[in-house]
Amino acid sequence: MNVAVLRPQVPFARGGVEIFTDRLVDELRARGHDADLVSVPFKWYPGARVLTQAFLWRMLDLDEADGKPIDVVVATKFPSYVVRHPDKRVWLVHQFRQAYDLDGTELGQFGDSPEDRAIRRKVQALDRVALGEATRLFAISRNVAARLESSTGLRADVLPHPPQALEFRCDEYGDFVLSVNRLDRAKRIDLLLQAAALDAALEVVIAGDGPDRERLEQIARDHGLDGRVRFAGRVSEEELADLYARCLAVYYAPVDEDYGMVPLEAFLSEKPVLTTTDSGGPLEIVTDGASGLVVSPDAGELARAAGWLREHRDDAASFGRAGRAVAAEVTWDRAIGRLLE
Amino acid sequence: MRVAYFSPMPPERSGIADYSALLLPALRGRLDVRVVKRGRKKAPRGTDVSLYHVGNNPDAHAWIVDALHREPGVVVLHDYVLHHLVAGMTVGRRDGHAYLDAMEREYGVVGRLLAHGVLDKRIPPLWESRPADYPLSSFVLEHATGLIVHSRTVSELARASGFPGPVWVVPHPAWPVGQVVPVRLAPGMVIGCFGVVNASKRIPELLQATATVRESHPEVKLLLVGPTSPGFDLDRRLQRLGLAEEGVVREGWADERRLWSLMAGSDVAVNLRHPTMGETSGSVIRALSLGKPLVVSDVGWFSELPNEVALKIPTGDDEVNVLSSALELLVSRADVREAMGAAAVDLARREHDVGRVAELYTAALEESAGGAAVADAVLRDVSEAAAEVGISGDAAEAKEIARRLAEVELGT
Numbered sequence: 001m002n003v004a005v006l007r008p009q010v011p012f013a014r015g016g017v018e019i020f021t022d023r024l025v026d027e028l029r030a031r032g033h034d035a036d037l038v039s040v041p042f043k044w045y046p047g048a049r050v051l052t053q054a055f056l057w058r059m060l061d062l063d064e065a066d067g068k069p070i071d072v073v074v075a076t077k078f079p080s081y082v083v084r085h086p087d088k089r090v091w092l093v094h095q096f097r098q099a100y101d102l103d104g105t106e107l108g109q110f111g112d113s114p115e116d117r118a119i120r121r122k123v124q125a126l127d128r129v130a131l132g133e134a135t136r137l138f139a140i141s142r143n144v145a146a147r148l149e150s151s152t153g154l155r156a157d158v159l160p161h162p163p164q165a166l167e168f169r170c171d172e173y174g175d176f177v178l179s180v181n182r183l184d185r186a187k188r189i190d191l192l193l194q195a196a197a198l199d200a201a202l203e204v205v206i207a208g209d210g211p212d213r214e215r216l217e218q219i220a221r222d223h224g225l226d227g228r229v230r231f232a233g234r235v236s237e238e239e240l241a242d243l244y245a246r247c248l249a250v251y252y253a254p255v256d257e258d259y260g261m262v263p264l265e266a267f268l269s270e271k272p273v274l275t276t277t278d279s280g281g282p283l284e285i286v287t288d289g290a291s292g293l294v295v296s297p298d299a300g301e302l303a304r305a306a307g308w309l310r311e312h313r314d315d316a317a318s319f320g321r322a323g324r325a326v327a328a329e330v331t332w333d334r335a336i337g338r339l340l341e
Numbered sequence: 342m343r344v345a346y347f348s349p350m351p352p353e354r355s356g357i358a359d360y361s362a363l364l365l366p367a368l369r370g371r372l373d374v375r376v377v378k379r380g381r382k383k384a385p386r387g388t389d390v391s392l393y394h395v396g397n398n399p400d401a402h403a404w405i406v407d408a409l410h411r412e413p414g415v416v417v418l419h420d421y422v423l424h425h426l427v428a429g430m431t432v433g434r435r436d437g438h439a440y441l442d443a444m445e446r447e448y449g450v451v452g453r454l455l456a457h458g459v460l461d462k463r464i465p466p467l468w469e470s471r472p473a474d475y476p477l478s479s480f481v482l483e484h485a486t487g488l489i490v491h492s493r494t495v496s497e498l499a500r501a502s503g504f505p506g507p508v509w510v511v512p513h514p515a516w517p518v519g520q521v522v523p524v525r526l527a528p529g530m531v532i533g534c535f536g537v538v539n540a541s542k543r544i545p546e547l548l549q550a551t552a553t554v555r556e557s558h559p560e561v562k563l564l565l566v567g568p569t570s571p572g573f574d575l576d577r578r579l580q581r582l583g584l585a586e587e588g589v590v591r592e593g594w595a596d597e598r599r600l601w602s603l604m605a606g607s608d609v610a611v612n613l614r615h616p617t618m619g620e621t622s623g624s625v626i627r628a629l630s631l632g633k634p635l636v637v638s639d640v641g642w643f644s645e646l647p648n649e650v651a652l653k654i655p656t657g658d659d660e661v662n663v664l665s666s667a668l669e670l671l672v673s674r675a676d677v678r679e680a681m682g683a684a685a686v687d688l689a690r691r692e693h694d695v696g697r698v699a700e701l702y703t704a705a706l707e708e709s710a711g712g713a714a715v716a717d718a719v720l721r722d723v724s725e726a727a728a729e730v731g732i733s734g735d736a737a738e739a740k741e742i743a744r745r746l747a748e749v750e751l752g753t
Contacts, residue, residue: 113342114390118710118715
């Protein structure tokens with residue numbers, strides 16, 4: 001089967017969607033399909049540019065490529081699903097959340113002017129049309145499926161996918177809590193720094209880079225966390241696998257995250273996950289007191305949870321092993337089987 | 342975003358005033374709403390869009406339509422047939438010429454001649470005798486930048502009349518069911534009918550059907566709640582059908598609290614009408630919230646109710662027979678009543694939730710206030726890019742771009 005995987009591209013940025021789609025293409029090819037990635041740059045500002053940039057996808061002709069038919073397209077996130085194709089399958093990572101749940105929050109994009117309000121509504125209308133055309137509609141998590149249904153009335157089958165392929169292993173339950181994430185406000189890494197400020201024994205390694213890095217480093221300096229908090233920046237796959245292998249636990253608590261590969265990666269390294277009650281997707285994976293600890297989004301509670309794991313390393317190991325069993329259930333064979341059935 | 346809100350408001354005795362009282366708190370959680378004082382003809386300064394609630398009653402809505410004629414905006418069309426309103430705003434203001442003009446504008450020379458006939462008292466007033474044939478809705482639609490309607494029926498009527506703007510179908514909101522104490526005015530099975538008692542509510546047919554059902558189920562009582570229209574001889578009809586002594590329980594106008602209690606104390610709710618003015622029914626919405634199985638006429642908005650919640654009676658020669666069978670089914674089958682009641686509660690929660698309705702209003706108002714500017718911006722952006730690479734407006738490529746834009750509802 002000839003499959004085109006569709007991915008909007010933000011130049012110079014790389015995150016979960018890029019890892020997911022690259023891997024999807026590899027896994028499709030490994031199963032004998034002729035798969036390729038189709039990528040179009042996406043800029044969502046200013047004003048109505050979010051709509052005209054989305055419209056670029058509509059002008060693509062992906063029925064065939066150089067005489068070779070494209071049997072199926074797999075769109076992943078806004079606005080790639082605006083494309084036209086007789087067999088458009090959508091494996092939804094997320095919609096344009098600024099037009100939905102992030103509207104009116106500090107992470108929102110649209111102001112109170114009539115034009116801004118109308119742009120937001122037009123994005124929603126575009127979603128209803130474009131997603132409504134899909135021949136199959138999947139969402140990477142229950143959280144994403146629920147947001148889709150409440151915003152458009154469309155129902156998606158939940159189809160999780162495995163994380164990136166690293167040399168996952170567990171070497172020890174060391175002294176530091178690991179954060180793996182792009183550094184932006186929605187990922188709420190500042191909460192972990194505030195927890196470290198409350199617990200002098202809490203050590204933290206922050207892997208990843210992003211626009212919030214300067215602010216986070218300033219918070220660390222303001223709290224005198226130098227020496228206990230290390231900003232590792234963007235790390236190689238080997239380094240990341242090594243950090244997972246040596247950490248005590250993995251912190252992952254964005255605000256209402258779509259799904260989150262990091263908990264699955266932590267589990268494959270047999271590490272417990274620290275998350276919060278409002279983190280969204282991760283709560284579909286992490287079970288409080290069984291594979292991690294789920295606390296309210298409060299620095300004090302987070303500090304106490306990290307301290308408890310430090311004092312109960314056997315339990316931390318037990319949580320990690322339970323997590324590994326959860327992660328083992330999410331396989332590419334199952335995902336691709338359902339995607340193309 | 343600021344919205345100027347034109348509507349009758351309590352304590353006015355109007356279904357639309359009650360509607361606005363229910364909707365406004367939910368709407369205010371989403372928009373900056375300024376309720377315009379009755380009689381004012383202009384929106385407050387600084388508002389981004391005006392919203393006009395329009396119904397067929399000139400006493401309640403004439404001032405609102407006056408304001409609409411001064412400044413176009415989004416119209417909530419509670420009734421499609423507006424002949425009575427137009428008559429009130431023209432003939433009722435001793436401006437026969439305006440009535441002649443309105444009729445001619447919409448129905449041509451024939452319309453003008455008919456209007457002359459009305460003004461000269463040679464034919465009965467059309468707003469009483471044939472309003473549905475001459476709805477005069479353009480009197481309002483011509484000034485609307487967009488329409489909010491409660492049913493697909495009215496949406497289709499507006500489109501068929503040539504209305505070119507956006508139309509949003511927004512369900513009627515359901516009132517929250519508070520502490521309702523059921524009041525049963527009779528022992529046995531009670532069929533409740535709530536609203537004005539007259540021929541267009543099919544009361545004659547309902548009385549005949551009740552008499553038929555009582556032949557096999559003498560314990561059944563019909564509860565009629567609402568004022569009797571002048572000229573409708575209810576008592577004589579009851580006597581003729583043998584329902585005067587027992588069989589019908591009569592209660593006149595009931596306040597809101599009493600209405601809820603009587604409805605809660607009924608086993609079945611009947612809401613029939615023909616002809617329809619394209620309106621929804623607050624009584625039906627209340628009955629849904631209370632989980633009452635419904636019997637309605639198969640017309641207009643009522644036809645759009647799911648079959649799970651309502652038995653629908655076609656108007657026509659067989660109306661009484663079908664109605665009798667429907668009532669017979671409901672009074673004899675508790676399981677059917679329960680299933681329909683559960684479906685009704687579910688529908689009220691799902692479709693008619695006031696928060697959902699307010700969200701749909703907000704979407705409509707936001708699209709209306711800023712939609713044109715956004716469409717212009719999208720078209721400008723796309724056409725500039727096309728022009729830069731030599732695609733002119735009449736090129737085949739430009740036509741394809743336009744087609745693709747239309748597919749995803751951009752640029753409109």
